[in-house]
Amino acid sequence: MAGQTGETETNAGGTWSEGELREKLQEVEEDLVRLRQSAKEVRERIGDRSDAPTDTAEQAQMITMAEEQEALVENLEARRENLLRRLAADG
Secondary structure, eight states: OOSOTTOOSEETTEEOOHHHHHHHHHHHHHHHHHHHHHHHHHHHHHHOGGGOOSSHHHHHHHHHHHHHHHHHHHHHHHHHHHHHHHHHHHO
Protein backbone atom coordinates (compact mmCIF):
# COMPACT_ATOMS: atom_id res chain seq x y z
CA MET A 1 0.00 0.00 0.00
CA ALA A 2 1.19 3.46 -0.75
CA GLY A 3 0.26 5.01 2.59
CA GLN A 4 1.31 2.93 5.52
CA THR A 5 -0.45 3.17 8.82
CA GLY A 6 1.82 4.35 11.57
CA GLU A 7 3.71 6.77 9.32
CA THR A 8 4.33 10.11 10.92
CA GLU A 9 3.33 13.27 9.14
CA THR A 10 6.81 14.80 9.40
CA ASN A 11 9.85 14.23 7.27
CA ALA A 12 13.55 14.38 8.05
CA GLY A 13 13.70 18.10 7.31
CA GLY A 14 10.68 19.10 9.40
CA THR A 15 7.04 19.12 8.40
CA TRP A 16 5.47 18.21 5.07
CA SER A 17 4.59 20.98 2.60
CA GLU A 18 0.96 21.49 1.64
CA GLY A 19 1.60 19.65 -1.64
CA GLU A 20 3.18 16.72 0.18
CA LEU A 21 0.27 16.60 2.64
CA ARG A 22 -2.18 16.53 -0.27
CA GLU A 23 -0.19 13.72 -1.87
CA LYS A 24 -0.22 11.73 1.38
CA LEU A 25 -3.95 12.37 1.70
CA GLN A 26 -4.52 11.03 -1.83
CA GLU A 27 -2.50 7.90 -1.00
CA VAL A 28 -4.56 7.33 2.15
CA GLU A 29 -7.81 7.81 0.21
CA GLU A 30 -6.68 5.24 -2.39
CA ASP A 31 -5.68 2.78 0.34
CA LEU A 32 -9.06 3.23 2.02
CA VAL A 33 -10.91 2.39 -1.19
CA ARG A 34 -8.83 -0.77 -1.71
CA LEU A 35 -9.08 -1.95 1.89
CA ARG A 36 -12.82 -1.33 2.14
CA GLN A 37 -13.39 -3.29 -1.08
CA SER A 38 -11.16 -6.13 0.08
CA ALA A 39 -12.89 -6.38 3.47
CA LYS A 40 -16.29 -6.28 1.74
CA GLU A 41 -15.26 -9.10 -0.60
CA VAL A 42 -14.04 -11.24 2.30
CA ARG A 43 -17.31 -10.65 4.19
CA GLU A 44 -19.32 -11.52 1.09
CA ARG A 45 -17.31 -14.69 0.59
CA ILE A 46 -17.99 -15.71 4.18
CA GLY A 47 -21.71 -15.18 3.62
CA ASP A 48 -21.79 -16.96 0.24
CA ARG A 49 -22.30 -20.63 1.05
CA SER A 50 -21.39 -21.83 -2.45
CA ASP A 51 -17.85 -20.51 -1.99
CA ALA A 52 -17.79 -20.75 1.78
CA PRO A 53 -14.79 -21.95 3.75
CA THR A 54 -15.07 -25.69 4.19
CA ASP A 55 -14.31 -25.88 7.90
CA THR A 56 -14.65 -23.70 10.96
CA ALA A 57 -10.90 -23.01 11.15
CA GLU A 58 -10.86 -21.62 7.62
CA GLN A 59 -14.00 -19.60 8.29
CA ALA A 60 -12.49 -18.21 11.49
CA GLN A 61 -9.34 -17.27 9.57
CA MET A 62 -11.39 -15.38 6.99
CA ILE A 63 -13.34 -13.55 9.70
CA THR A 64 -10.05 -12.57 11.35
CA MET A 65 -8.72 -11.34 8.01
CA ALA A 66 -11.81 -9.18 7.48
CA GLU A 67 -11.55 -7.78 11.01
CA GLU A 68 -7.87 -6.95 10.51
CA GLN A 69 -8.66 -5.14 7.26
CA GLU A 70 -11.45 -3.23 8.97
CA ALA A 71 -9.04 -2.22 11.77
CA LEU A 72 -6.60 -0.95 9.12
CA VAL A 73 -9.45 1.06 7.61
CA GLU A 74 -10.05 2.68 11.00
CA ASN A 75 -6.34 3.54 11.30
CA LEU A 76 -6.30 5.03 7.82
CA GLU A 77 -9.44 7.05 8.54
CA ALA A 78 -7.73 8.51 11.61
CA ARG A 79 -4.64 9.31 9.54
CA ARG A 80 -6.83 10.95 6.90
CA GLU A 81 -8.49 13.11 9.55
CA ASN A 82 -5.06 14.12 10.86
CA LEU A 83 -3.95 15.09 7.36
CA LEU A 84 -7.16 17.08 6.78
CA ARG A 85 -6.67 18.95 10.07
CA ARG A 86 -3.09 19.79 9.13
CA LEU A 87 -4.14 21.00 5.69
CA ALA A 88 -6.86 23.17 7.24
CA ALA A 89 -4.36 24.62 9.73
CA ASP A 90 -1.86 25.36 6.95
CA GLY A 91 -4.49 26.80 4.62
